[in-house]
Amino acid sequence: MEIDYCEFRAEVRAFLNAHLTDAMRAAGRLQTYAFPHMEQALEWQSVRHAHGWGAPTWPEEYGGTGWDSKQKEIFREESLLANAPGEHQQSLNMCGPCLIGYGSKAQKDFYLPRILSAEHVWCQGYSEPGSGSDLASLRTAAIKDGKHYIVTGAKIWTSNAQDATHMFCLVRTSTEGRPQQGITFLLLEMNSPGIRVEPILNLNGVHEQNHVYLDEVRVPQSNRVGEENDGWRVAKYLLEFERGGTNITPMLRRNLELISGAINDDTSKGVVNQFDDPGFRERFAANEIAMMAADATEQRISHALGQGESPGVLSSFTRVMTRELLQEIDALFVEAAGPYALVRQREALRPGNNEEMIGPEHWLLATPRYFDQRAATVAGGTSEVQRNIIAKTVLGL
Numbered sequence: 001m002e003i004d005y006c007e008f009r010a011e012v013r014a015f016l017n018a019h020l021t022d023a024m025r026a027a028g029r030l031q032t033y034a035f036p037h038m039e040q041a042l043e044w045q046s047v048r049h050a051h052g053w054g055a056p057t058w059p060e061e062y063g064g065t066g067w068d069s070k071q072k073e074i075f076r077e078e079s080l081l082a083n084a085p086g087e088h089q090q091s092l093n094m095c096g097p098c099l100i101g102y103g104s105k106a107q108k109d110f111y112l113p114r115i116l117s118a119e120h121v122w123c124q125g126y127s128e129p130g131s132g133s134d135l136a137s138l139r140t141a142a143i144k145d146g147k148h149y150i151v152t153g154a155k156i157w158t159s160n161a162q163d164a165t166h167m168f169c170l171v172r173t174s175t176e177g178r179p180q181q182g183i184t185f186l187l188l189e190m191n192s193p194g195i196r197v198e199p200i201l202n203l204n205g206v207h208e209q210n211h212v213y214l215d216e217v218r219v220p221q222s223n224r225v226g227e228e229n230d231g232w233r234v235a236k237y238l239l240e241f242e243r244g245g246t247n248i249t250p251m252l253r254r255n256l257e258l259i260s261g262a263i264n265d266d267t268s269k270g271v272v273n274q275f276d277d278p279g280f281r282e283r284f285a286a287n288e289i290a291m292m293a294a295d296a297t298e299q300r301i302s303h304a305l306g307q308g309e310s311p312g313v314l315s316s317f318t319r320v321m322t323r324e325l326l327q328e329i330d331a332l333f334v335e336a337a338g339p340y341a342l343v344r345q346r347e348a349l350r351p352g353n354n355e356e357m358i359g360p361e362h363w364l365l366a367t368p369r370y371f372d373q374r375a376a377t378v379a380g381g382t383s384e385v386q387r388n389i390i391a392k393t394v395l396g397l
């Protein structure tokens with residue numbers, strides 16, 4: 001049956017209008033860092049799940065919506081336009097797809113419904129002090145003890161670990177052979193004895209990342225995903241979703257619209273119009289064109305995912321393109337904000353806070369976003385490393 005996309009868009013709009021609360025919309029509108037405000041994001045996830053729209057990118061048999069790639073794009077566009085809180089990436093777009101690909105039946109049956117309902121919140125324990133780009137050198141050790149592993153080591157940069165109920169992580173189970181061969185993928189509960197979480201504040205002063213210390217943490221062997229010492233395969237599979245599983249271009253488009261909307265709003269109040277400056281206009285147009293090119297690549301990935309394929313190396317392409325573009329657009333936002341870019345009012349950007357803003361709300365978002373997005377070309381694998389992957393896999397260098 002042919003899908004009427006206009007009708008579908010109207011259905012999505014009606015759903016958003018009916019279910020998004022003011023607090024959720026404020027959380028979406030005021031989000032200045034990579035991860036959504038957790039409280040409203042989880043609330044929104046459970047509302048979507050109750051409607052059967054909890055995981056648009058998952059296969060239908062596990063709770064996906066069965067939408068085609070155009071419908072998913074429409075949903076994302078409309079959600080952004082309505083300022084809906086973002087999705088919790090590590091749960092929905094990393095752990096979920098990875099368990100669908102590599103989890104046992106018991107793991108899928110137990111964890112997937114709890115991700116959908118937002119009962120479980122996941123964080124990613126890959127990086128360690130000294131093991132980031134060179135992830136395979138990781139040293140957190142897991143030693144077998146009866147039906148358990150005893151895990152000891154340290155993870156770093158673990159986003160949202162302070163709110164997570166669970167962590168998927170990589171541990172070393174063997175030092176024989178190549179480093180990649182001795183890694184195992186484990187699922188652990190964050191309230192297990194022996195886990196300590198310490199905050200790392202980002203450039204904005206926001207608590208998003210953490211150190212996670214693991215001191216003889218007991219993890220049942222049934223929480224292993226895939227075979228022992230074969231975790232590298234599982235880890236790489238998950239990274240394909242982290243690097244290419246979510247379309248970023250609707251957000252880039254939205255950010256460009258935010259800038260032009262803010263400029264037009266100011267102009268209507270008699271303030272200078274940055275579009276009168278040919279240099280600014282040219283940069284804006286160049287970013288818009290680059291965004292369209294990135295969009296085409298993301299569509300190809302969405303199509304592959306819709307066919308049950310993994311994104312493969314295309315995910316590294318889009319990762320580089322979209323993250324660098326995100327930074328370009330945020331730099332443009334700061335330029336457009338002019339003197340308002342100097343205002344730092346972190347508290348005023350917290351949903352529900354009544355602190356009076358200095359200047360229009362839209363300009364207050366520019367500098368925090370700019371600072372936060374400095375990390376966009378580092379988190380999830382740096383642009384340099386992504387380029388190495390492309391050079392090796394595509395160009396055969």
Ligand SMILES: Cc1cc2nc3c(=O)[nH]c(=O)nc-3n(C[C@H](O)[C@H](O)[C@H](O)COP(=O)(O)OP(=O)(O)OC[C@H]3O[C@@H](n4cnc5c(N)ncnc54)[C@H](O)[C@@H]3O)c2cc1C
Nearest residue numbers: 124125126127132133157158159375378379380381382384
């Ligand atoms: C905001 C943020 C959130 C994060 N969240 C998480 C998380 O939730 N979970 C998690 O596990 N990790 C997380 N990370 C960690 C992230 O994956 C690592 O920071 C990233 O992989 C880079 O590793 P590193 O920081 O150790 O830098 P390094 O690997 O030490 O790299 C330092 C510099 O050297 C360059 N470099 C390194 N190797 C090469 C090479 N072979 N060729 C060319 N250049 C190279 C890099 O590009 C970089 O510029 C997060 C990081 C950030 C910034």
